[in-house]
Amino acid sequence: MGMDVSRYTRQIRLRGFGPDAQDRLLSSRAVVIGAGGLGAPVLTYLSAAGVGRLDIIDPDIVELSNLHRQFIHSEDAVGSRKVDSAAERLRGLNSAIEIVTHPVLLTADNAEELLAGADIVVDGSDNFATRYLANDACEILGIPLVWGTILGFDGQIAVFDAHRGATLRDLYPVVPEPGSVPDCATAGVIGALCGSIGSAMAMETIKVLTGIGTPLLNAVSIHSSLDGSWETIPVGRDPKRAPVTSLAAHREDTPATDATATATQGAAVPTASGDDPARVAASVPVIAWDDIDDGDLLVDIREDAEVAAGAVAGALHIPMEELLGDPRRLTDRDDGASGIPVQGRIALYCRSGVRSARAVTALRSEGIEAVSVSGGYLAYLSRAV
CATH class of the missing domain: 3.40.50.720 (NAD(P)-binding Rossmann-like Domain)
Known part of the structure; x- marks a missing residue:
């Protein structure tokens, strides 16, 4: 020794x-x-x-x-x-x-x-x-x-x-x-x-x-x-x-590689909202941070305390619970005064991807064509290194 x-x-x-x-x-x-x-x-x-x-x-x-x-x-x-x-x-x-x-x-x-x-x-x-x-x-x-x-x-x-x-x-x-x-x-x-x-x-x-x-x-x-x-x-x-x-x-941006969660890997584990995983959409469209365009509406669905610790500049902050309670606020609102672009995709991000995937599934069931940002804020932080 x-x-x-x-x-x-x-x-x-x-x-x-x-x-x-x-x-x-x-x-x-x-x-x-x-x-x-x-x-x-x-x-x-x-x-x-x-x-x-x-x-x-x-x-x-x-x-x-x-x-x-x-x-x-x-x-x-x-x-x-x-x-x-x-x-x-x-x-x-x-x-x-x-x-x-x-x-x-x-x-x-x-x-x-x-x-x-x-x-x-x-x-x-x-x-x-x-x-x-x-x-x-x-x-x-x-x-x-x-x-x-x-x-x-x-x-x-x-x-x-x-x-x-x-x-x-x-x-x-x-x-x-x-x-x-x-x-x-x-x-x-x-x-x-x-x-x-x-x-x-x-x-x-x-x-x-x-x-x-x-x-x-x-x-x-x-x-x-x-x-x-x-x-x-x-x-x-x-x-x-x-x-x-x-x-x-x-x-590849597939469910098998972008699925994120903190849990045991059991296919029968219910979601926090009580949904049966078998009824969860077969795929959730995802994009990478590098694929976000100027015309896309980037939405941060994390909680207030998470955003206070750090966020992506220019992102619209709507906590997930609020967003799912009134999903039409994304498509019915007028962002002209605030300068937030709405002509492109609606891209949601959370910490690592699990909440944004759930939110995208819910929004698309309402006819809102949202996408999830792969890897969430953790992937964004990695880009800054």
């Missing part, structure tokens, strides 16, 4: 751990996707345990509403980038390890470059597009992936390794349609559950990196916080599933 390991004495003394396991941690590189509710405990415990290099990927900024669960950030960090806030906290916790920040959204264009060379990837993201992208990139690169997700009072964790068995696509072969599952802004989330699931993800990461114990390979562990139960269910590799060899499908 090349550095002072007195801080690790308590774990080194564990029977079955010892100095060899600590050496493996110190020489490891872990990439953590997301510095939010799950990323906070993952990053904190991995840095404290002595993982030699931690890469943090997250384009988001800190908002006041994050702090009840994202304890890696502070009130003073509100308005700053999450990766910067997290890095400052982690360097104060363990100055001997290397922290590398990437304030960008993980995309098909950068995923292989960002993840290449990692010993393990930990997915603490909050949307389906990123989860399936991370899964596929790890399969291509041959990197084990620790995965976790939460919905309401329940959570799930697993370790995916295509070389040793099942992946996310074996657990949930069908990607949910856009907007078919609520995000935490609409469904809510409790901080302590993020801590439970994130801490369990950190432990799985340590197990994989050190070789101790039995990682959750070919299984998914389901936690119900309200009754305190944990249930582990076997997951087998689908022998008919073709190996993932390319990320090309993630570059």
Whole structure:
């Protein structure tokens, strides 16, 4: 060991751990996707345990509403980038390890470059597009992936390794349609559950990196916080599933790649409005930020507190609940005085895409030809880097 390991004495003394396991941690590189509710405990415990290099990927900024669960950030960090806030906290916790920040959204264009060379990837993201992208990139690169997700009072964790068995696509072969599952802004989330699931993800990461114990390979562990139960269910590799060899499908604007949500990947999970996902539109038209024209009406449907933390200049702000309560305000209003263009498309954006997808589905059912901006405000923040 090349550095002072007195801080690790308590774990080194564990029977079955010892100095060899600590050496493996110190020489490891872990990439953590997301510095939010799950990323906070993952990053904190991995840095404290002595993982030699931690890469943090997250384009988001800190908002006041994050702090009840994202304890890696502070009130003073509100308005700053999450990766910067997290890095400052982690360097104060363990100055001997290397922290590398990437304030960008993980995309098909950068995923292989960002993840290449990692010993393990930990997915603490909050949307389906990123989860399936991370899964596929790890399969291509041959990197084990620790995965976790939460919905309401329940959570799930697993370790995916295509070389040793099942992946996310074996657990949930069908990607949910856009907007078919609520995000935490609409469904809510409790901080302590993020801590439970994130801490369990950190432990799985340590197990994989050190070789101790039995990682959750070919299984998914389901936690119900309200009754305190944990249930582990076997997951087998689908022998008919073709190996993932390319990320090309993630570059297409399809429901399979633009669906975003914070939840377990269950096709039968109802939306926050009570809709059956089977009745959700088969496709939601999406556009990229670069495809927005001067004549398009850009509508920010996030809540007031989210917009206060940062927004796209020139966007019209109508919270989603207000918009769906009176959708005709978009087509019946006269924007001439305010200079807001209405001759082009109506393009909705939220934080990551889930609410805008739901809103677009509702508007189109009213005959309003709206589109959703792919990746939402997180994708917009990535463009500024």
